[in-house]
Amino acid sequence: EILRGGLQSIPVGQFEAARTLGLSPWHSYKDVILPQVVQRTIPPLTNEVVSLIKNSSIVSVMAIFDLTTEARNIVSETAxxxxxxxxxxxxxxxxxxxxxxxxxxxxxxxxxxxRKL
Structure with a gap:
């Protein structure tokens, strides 16, 4: 969803400019569109990763060890x-x-x- 929003935020003029320069659709995306999408989606993607880390302590969705579960085990052993x-x-x-x-x-x-625009 974040990547789709980032792609939709690119002005249509960028696609038209790439086509006018004679770039193929592949090169248009690779050289013109995707670098802009990456710039625009880094903050929301990072926010999602940080949110996942914070929520993993509650819902245990992290694939690696869950710190909260390990902490409970250590507390029960060490008081x-x-x-x-x-x-x-x-x-x-x-x-x-x-x-x-x-x-x-x-x-x-x-x-x-x-962002300064």
């Missing part, structure tokens, strides 16, 4: 709930902040100047 839960919170914080930072870096690197 140290505060230390364990603060550690889990720190891990989730590091994951989400690193993904947000990566997204900001990619946006900057790809030159997301279209």
């Amino acid at each position: 140290m709930p505060f230390e364990v839960w603060f550690s889990v919170a720190a891990i989730y914080l590091v994951l989400t902040l690193s993904l947000s930072g990566l997204s900001a870096w990619l946006e900057h690197k790809l030159g997301a100047n279209w």
Whole structure:
């Protein structure tokens, strides 16, 4: 859905300009359209990934180990709930902040100047 919205946000003039330059449909998408779609969809895609990470602690949809389940096991074995839960919170914080930072870096690197229009 995010990619479809990104594709629909590209002005029709971009398609027409690529066709006017004599580019094939494949090259039009590869060289003109898709770079713009990537620029426009990085923020919402990152938001979805961060949301998935945050929600994985609740609904356990993460394919790798679930931190919340492991934390419950450790708390039951060690009887140290505060230390364990603060550690889990720190891990989730590091994951989400690193993904947000990566997204900001990619946006900057790809030159997301279209927002300034």
